[in-house]
């Protein structure tokens with residue numbers, strides 16, 4: 766934009782509800798704990814909020830609530846990982862710091878869109 770506002774507020778690229786479990790922290794394996802999570806892709810970060818159904822409608826908007834956690838996508842790895850779960854439509858996201866997440870949706874088109882969008886962001890960051 767002409768006023769350069771994208772440098773102040775990173776563009777919100779995608780947001781939606783996915784099932785999420787963290788499976789490793791700093792390379793150390795964790796016990797799975799699947800939960801619905803409101804997932805927001807902003808700039809170079811994937812930000813996780815609690816399931817909006819358990820909150821007031823405004824509370825999960827970025828800026829209005831505290832994220833549960835946030836993932837830096839720079840250098841991250843993304844792979845389909847259906848062998849890591851009994852659920853369908855699962856991919857694994859691994860950060861440079863060795864944090865690993867599984868993300869899942871029952872809806873094929875939803876998980877495909879997330880996979881493709883995250884892949885393009887990670888590729889773009891790799892080229893920078």
Ligand code: I3P
Nearest residue numbers: 786796797798799849850851852855867869
């Ligand atoms: C886990 C739970 C998870 C399951 C995991 C189980 O049991 O059922 O949903 O992962 O399977 O160990 P618990 O609640 O007792 O920890 P999926 O749903 O992804 O299959 P796993 O150990 O084969 O990963």
